[in-house]
Amino acid sequence: MNTQNLVTNPVIVLREEFDDWVLVFNPDTNEIFSLNPVGAFILKCLDGKTSVEEIIKRLEETCDNIPVDATDYVSDFIKELLKYGLVTYKEN
């Protein structure tokens, strides 16, 4: 999956409440999502420059036991973020 054209939706609010869990609030839709520390880490990596491979490399630097098929998991998770409007395509 090409993530180098994806950025966090500029309208959303990230609330780092405690234990590295994050509440993601979309004031336009009034939806609130709760992300675990890995989900929050991935969301924060989406800056329009970072690839899935780079995200996994960064995860490996901080987490143990990254599964061999992590690319699929991360890509599926990013598709979910896109589906719920938490990330958006970067404007050129």
Added chain:
Amino acid sequence: MKLIKTPQEIEILITSKCNLFCKYCSNFDNFKNIEDDLSTSEWLEFFSKLSDCAVMRVTLSGGEPLLRGDLKELIQGIIKNKMRFSILTNGSLITEDIAKFLALTNRCDYVQISIDGVNKNMHDSMRGEGSFQKAIEGINILKKYNVSFTIRVTVHKGNFLYLEEIASFLFKKLNVKSFSINSASYLGLCKINSNFVCLNPTEYSIAIKSLLKLDKIYPNRIKALAGPLADAKRWIFMHKAYLENKAPTGGYLIGCKGIFRKLAVRADGVIIPCVQLSHINLGKINKDSLKDIWNNHPKLNEMRERKNISLNNFSYCRDCIYINYCTGNCPAIAYTMLGDINKPSPEGCLKRFLEEGGNFPDEYIRC
């Protein structure tokens, strides 16, 4: 309980001015010694600081927030800073222009309007001549523009016998989906007018009976966080828990969880724990760090530690059969009645209610 890093919500008394003079205005004490409201730019600067703290929601109340000529500009500031908002109003100043604006923002959670009766006599007796008609007109304008609104009914001596009529009026004539209900508490102007505003235990029992009946007729459509319906549900739970010897759910001053989630700001920019505790000055907007106040202010931390104060410390509570299920109720009312937030509030006390002649229907307390 872990403390979140910043508050999720802020209630702002955006103005100290009001076009009505309701006899039980609970916010009245908040406006002592406040002559001028803060300027537009001061509030806009504060909204950007709220955004830095990732605050999600702002409630604008007062006074009457629609008296602010710059209300649209303030709301645009809230939107720009990625927050949603709600407005607490008497409804009398709602115009087509403001309703259209609110609808277009797409960020308005709700507008709350007070309706205390089915006609002008019942409503205006406490809120002032002409206020009922204007509030109804305001509701109709909000409906026209599809702005989400809620109704707040305050129970008092002038309307407690007519709660069934009020519910019927709101559900069948105004076609509201739900409304919230509380009662005039010993706060603000009510402290002066309590004799002809606040219900005695016998009257409170009548209100409870009506509201429990209405709650069955209209399930989940009457909301209550305080007042007769909320007390009744809590008291029935406490009584059943006592009869069934259930594990304790209280026994400490845990009646308020607001200070773990939100803060408030007075019209002069003073940050306070809650609009009902306006005497506790935590700092000033745009001068003191909200994040620092939230995490480190000694007064706020002291309030959060109330949860460790056992009700066994209080002689009146010590022999109460409900002590293990009691939360000590609202600290603000404890303050206004007893001068100390670290005591249980007499209002909302089941033991006192029963001792003073109050009761609730038998059918609700059978096990």
